[in-house]
Amino acid sequence: MKALVTGGAGFIGSHLVDHLVTEGIEVVVVDNLSMGKLTNIKHRNQVKIHIEDVQNQQFMQQLLQTERFDYIYFLAAVASVADSIERPAETHLTNHTAVLSMLEYIRQSKLPLKQFLFTSSAAVYGNLPELPKRENSQVDPLSPYAIDKYATERYVLAYGKLYDLPTVCVRFFNVYGPRQNPSSPYSGVLSILTDCLSQERPFTLYGDGLQTRDFIYISDVIQAIWLITTNQVQQQVFNVANGRELSLMTIIKAYEKIAGRQLKVRSTVSRTGEVKRSVANINKLIKLGYSTQWSLEAGLCQYWKGVQHAGS
Missing domain, CATH: 3.40.50.720 (NAD(P)-binding Rossmann-like Domain)
Structure with missing residues (x-):
């Protein structure tokens, strides 16, 4: 094949x-x-x-x-x-x-x-x-x-x-996890969050942080x-997707707890064309035998461990 x-x-x-x-x-x-x-x-x-x-x-x-x-x-x-x-x-x-x-x-x-x-x-x-x-x-x-x-x-x-x-x-x-490039303009928000926590740099928050995503x-x-x-x-x-709706602020709080660090946040206006709320129905995938193996907490822990290991 x-x-x-x-x-x-x-x-x-x-x-x-x-x-x-x-x-x-x-x-x-x-x-x-x-x-x-x-x-x-x-x-x-x-x-x-x-x-x-x-x-x-x-x-x-x-x-x-x-x-x-x-x-x-x-x-x-x-x-x-x-x-x-x-x-x-x-x-x-x-x-x-x-x-x-x-x-x-x-x-x-x-x-x-x-x-x-x-x-x-x-x-x-x-x-x-x-x-x-x-x-x-x-x-x-x-x-x-x-x-x-x-x-x-x-x-x-x-x-x-x-x-x-x-x-x-x-x-x-x-989607998030190892190998995302935080310095790229194409990078996902969790990759950028990870980099900001790791490097202790300020994170730019677009809008009020109540926008939701399915990570x-x-x-x-x-x-x-x-x-x-x-x-x-x-x-x-x-x-x-995961089938779970979470706000960006919820993610930030969870990640701060896992990293044992407080994120420095710099707020600015929402971006043009940005979606406010997003969560998926994944029933079609489940019928094929799919089941989520990684909760957000487990995924973030694994992601953070990898970043700390790479930096050490």
């Missing part, structure tokens, strides 16, 4: 690559290293790595033709809402065009495939009042990033149905993806 992971040197991608290797799958990574690092990949001596951009259609098509992948996991993305607002046309090329180009080449070339998994985002739901968010909930994408993710989902599912391709989409909620530890994300792969699910969308 052979798998392609685009964005495989990034935070989530590298954890997925490591898992696939342990499952005995031959893995090929494509990553331009704009956010990822080769050192993120634990088993990199067992992985074929191409430092290349997914926008390079000629390269990607040649790779697909040569390698004949069984599984394709499309994680490459410009994953910042703020960046997509600043550079909508440029981020669109990675977040939408690159995926569509790959699907079209697979279709035209009639490449055999067991699964094409596209990673979308909870950002597609926007600020609509219905909670928890179900996969069939109304969507209201508020930023170019969220719009691209939703539009690409629609293409991925339509290609599955129209051309009999084994496609599936996952909507990540707020999921990286190991549970990999569990979810692997369940979707092994169940050979097709032409569906899955929320990948």
